[in-house]
Each structure stands twice: as C-alpha cells, then as structure tokens.
Amino acid sequence: MGKLLKTVATAVALTGPSAWAEPLGGQKTVWLVDGQGQRTAIATIAFEPRGERMSYSIDWNDEVFADHFLSMRPFKCIEGPDKHWCHVPYPYEINRQVDVGDLTDLEYDLLFLWKGSTEYGINMWNGVYYRLDATDDGLVGRLHEMDMDLLSAPPEPGDLRPLSDMDLHEADPESHWLPELLIE
Template identity: 40%
Template sequence: MLLSLRTAVLIASLQVLCTSLPAQAELTGERQIYLLDGQGVEQAIGSLTIAADGDRYGYSIDLDLSQFHDHFLSMKEMKCLQGPELWCYVPYPYANPRSFTTEDLRWLEHDLLFLFKESDTFGARLWNGIYYPLHLDEDGVIRGEARALDLNLLASPPDDPSTPPVGKFDIGDFKLESRWLPDIEIR
C-alpha cells in the first residue's frame, strides 16, 4: 500500500509540474512582436519564429520595416518608430547564437534593443538605451518591461562571446510613465 501511495504522489507531482510549464509545441512557430504604450495600445513591429532545438529554442526575428522610418542620427542610419518620441531599433552588433531556454531569454533580449530620442534633442544618445528583460508567462506569452541601459556598454565585443554581455547590474530603472513604449509582448 505504501508503494502505491508514493507512486500516486509522484504521478500527481509530475502532472502538476507538466501543466505549469508551457509545452514545447506551444512555444514553437511564428509569433508577433508588439510594443505597447502606457495605455496598452499595441504597435506590431515584426515576427519571431521559434523552433525546438533539443533543450533550447532557436529563433529568428523579422522586423516589419514598413512600421519604421529612416533617421540619420549621430552619423548612422537608424530604423525608428515615430510617436511622442523616436524609438529606434539597435541591432546587437556581435555574434549571437539566437537561442534561449524557458528560464533564460537573454539572447532574445539582446536582439530587441532600442534607444529613445526625445524630439527636442539632437542626435542619438546611446545612454538612452532600452532593454526589455523578458519572461515567459504560464500562458506561453513572452513579456517584458522596459529598463534603462547605456548602450555604450556594447561599444566593444564581449570578453566571452558565449555569454550575453548585458547583466542585471547593467540595467536600471527609469520613469516608465514618461516613456512611450514601456512594454513588449510576443504572442
């Protein structure tokens, strides 16, 4: 009787664990990337295609460039969303394995870097970087809330190219209510 009780507890525990984690099939496929303003108004900026790769997920991002406008800022052409401020996409400049796990989405975060530019400023200021720390919800949606990042951190290649260079101590808080697109959702 004791053995069957242990077996039943083990089976019940496994069932709870399996239902609380998103299934691999739910993560794979194409998803849309949305930036949201403070009122929840969405701006679709492209798609994310996810494929299972062992215990990791490989991905590719396809930005919808029709949503972006060309701006020549600080001697560089940038793709920017126009609104109350410019929200410019900053491609990660170094090698990236383009993969993640359900617990570690840092490489994907590095591929979704932006900077903001207020309308009354001249040029791009790399210390106005935007970094979205991402997490995977129980419903399979990838979400993030904007944080401040000095993009000058990426001026030279990382010492270890197998590890994402931006860490939790590199990102800071700022007044989200004063930023145009404080949230990201990938669904």
C-alpha cells in the first residue's frame, strides 16, 4: 500500500494536479468493470497536447490477458468464468487524436469481442464497442454491441470513421460480464 501511494504522489508531482483533474490530461489507467464493480486495469494511456487536440498512446497490461488462437487468428483475451473478453486491434489507419467532444479514435482502439468460455471459435457479431463520454473524473465507456464483420473490409480511402451510429446498439449492462470501461 505504501508503494502505491508513493507512486501516485510521484505521478502527481511530475504531472501537476491539473493533469489529473482533466479527463484528457497526463497518464490515465484504463479499467474494465464487471457487474459487481470489480475493476481490472487493462492498460495505461498517455495523453499529450497536439494543437487543439490531444494525441495518445496506449500501453497494454499484458499480465491480465491470455493468448488465444481463435478462428485462425491470435487474440489477447481476459478470461472470465462464463465469457472471455478479447481485444480486437483496429486494423486500419487511425490518427490517435481526441478531444472531449470527439473520442472516436480512442473508442476504435478499445474494441473487443466476447466469446463463451467453453466455445472453440469466435463469432464476429459479438463485437463490443465502448462509447466514451467525458466526466470531471475521466472517461466513462458504455457498452454497445456491434457486428465486427463491418470491419472485415478496409474503409474507403480517407474514411477514418467507417462505423456509424446505426452500427452500434446500446447493450443491456445486466447481460454482459464487463459492461463498463473507465479511464481515470
């Protein structure tokens, strides 16, 4: 416990209090939250100003992911008792720039799909998209369902946002293992 407090105090001293208060400032932790409120730290994100927007880089926490070879492709999955949550790296061009009014690039970097823990392969229609909203404390992602087959073909040249609102369907949080994503 003392080491954690020392790490937090050092980070605050290095980044300043304003970076911790802003939803897109400094370094943040990405958490997946289950239905009982239990959190799993899956990554850290470092935000840096770039003109009017913020650029970001993600450092994934490999310790919480298991390697799976599903449907002839490698996946990194968080294993749950009934479902596995597998990260789907966005396969096309992305700017990795955001602001509080446009978090789409980050949403594309946080794509997952789920599969039953006893299932052999994956079903691409079990896509998970966390729609992000900025709060005073950070970012909150609400789970939406999507068909990942929509991303099987490259988007038109110059179209960095191939998914539309019609492609995303707000999910019932009670029906999923990890219904929330937090960045704080």
